Amino acid sequence: MMILSGDPPRSRVLSLLLVVIILALAATPFLFPGAKALNVAAKICVFAALVASYDLLLGYTGSVSFAHTMFYGIGSYAIAIALYGMGPNWAAVATGIVTGLPLAALLALAIGLFSLRVAAIFFAMITLAVASAFQVLASQLSWLTGGEDGRSFQLPELLRPGTVLISKSLFGFEINGRILTFYLVFAISALMILALLRVVNSPFGRVLQAIRENRFRAEALGFRTVFHLTYANCLAALVAASAGILNALWLRYAGPDTSLSFSIMLDILLMVVIGGMGTIYGAIIGATIFILAQNYLQSLMGVAAKAADEAGLPLLPGLLHPDRWLLWLGLLFIASVYFFPTGVVGRLRKAGGGKGAGSSH
Amino acid sequence: MTLTLETRDLTIRFGGHVAVNNVSCTFRPGELTAIVGPNGAGKTTYFNLISGQLRASHGSILFDGTDITQHSAPLRTRAGLGRAFQLTNLFPNLTVEENVRLAVQAASGTHYDLLRPWMVRRDLIARADSILDQVALGSRRGVAATALSHGDQRKLEVALMIALEPKVFMFDEPTAGMSIDEVPIVLNLIAQLKQDRSKIILLVEHKMDVVRSLADRIIVLHNGQLVADGPPAEVIASPIVQEAYLGVAPKSAA
Known part of the structure; x- marks a missing residue:
């Protein structure tokens, strides 16, 4: 239990769901052939960590930040610019990490100390402003960032698809650099989620919850809440930047659409809400549901539309036409927020009777 | 002095x-x-x-x-300086024990400990439990503060202040x-605190x-x-x- 920091899923269905997701992700290179499946699996890993770090802010401290994609972008761009400029070697990877992470943490520190003193809405507005400014900056500094085109780069030898680590003759599967990169993404994301689970269940994490519940009273107990909130903001930024690094390494590319755009910010928000705020586990569930829907709903609808057409049903083929997939995605989210206001995790825990003591979330 | x-x-x-x-x-x-x-x-x-x-x-x-x-x-x-508020001022969705544990934690100066799970700090838990027994809330420790009766919330409010060990x-x-039968619990507590002439x-x-x-x-x-x-x-x-x-x-x- 210590690996979960004493905060188990507290629902049999949820535990089962998590085990299935994690096993499926871990086995993707062998179970599901093709580049798309692996891409989807890697994206789920990265977003699970990214969303979990956002949950630390939104679910545990109750502060709404719009700058999370900015930190994600800082990580992405740091590694991309380093690898682009210095060539595909490990020194460049290290440079990207040691510039990206401290930059994200410092910026989070500055934003936090400046705006977390006062009402929560001010923090939201400041993060929105800073994130917008950063987005403009990234597209304007095209000599550095590649502007709207972003930066494509090559990975160090070891992580390239062409590098065969274990040949097919040994196990019947080829382990190449691409698969190694996938496991790197998987392992680091998993570690970050476990670390976040530790943080929210630490004495420090309890103070964050106290601030969410009643900041005035937390102050009256002697907690200087602005420092706790800023600390949490920096931690969330560090994890987001790390997720950005992983994402860029996986895509071998960093650009405004894959790391900085506000549509990603909205995706993160939706994933947190669908999964269940203030649970960390919700991040894994939310990211999985959302990204699977994003990637497979369209083809699923194509199949359904065709079947409906062949069955001669009226209207349905049109409604289920693959071009309407965004409409259905939207409806799916409205329905999930309506029926599971506490998210999938909250719903499952309630259904399971909530045997565990601990937090009410 | x-x-x-x-x-x-x-x-x-x-x-x-x-x-x-x-x-x-x-x-x-x-x-x-x-x-x-x-x-x-x-x-x-x-x-x-x-x-x-x-x-x-x-x-x-x-x-x-x-x-x-x-x-x-x-x-x-x-x-x-310890303060219990007139209008009950708690952490509504945290349990009674968590409420007190937060105050105990504050008193112990544990502010930024984020590498250990909270339940490792048995000292904090034991202290919180003993304070809950003092205010006769021991049997309610797993209940969310918001679900307590008004009288129990008042007692929890006092428990938070006691947990701070103020001067x-x-x-x-x-x-x-408070109901008539609950009042003596709080008054006895105050009388006990009075015994300690340093406060x-x-x-x-x-x-x-x-x-x-x-x-x-x-x-x-x-x-x-x-x-x-x-x-x-x-x-x-x-x-x-x-x-x-x-x-x-x-x-x-x-």
């Missing part, structure tokens, strides 16, 4: 309204001071000024030889809205029988001003209190 808490010319204005007006008073250990006065007299505002929820417009507060007038509420709490206890109508205890209370039985000294606030200060019998008998607090017109004015 013994511990003292002193307010000098303490004043706060809200626009044109002077809620607390030039109140100078010194509180000493081993002395339970009851603060009485009609509604709107500025008792809770006076408390808020002392514990740092409000900043004074004028005047100063000295605690333990230090001028704390400009200190924030958390710093004052850390210095030893100054500030009770703001601790028994308000300063301030009590805002409306029930005159409670004040008579517990207080060593009474100060009376009226329209933000300190109008009487002395031993209970003397203060209660004084004409100004009869008028200001009990609403009886003094004979001379009749």
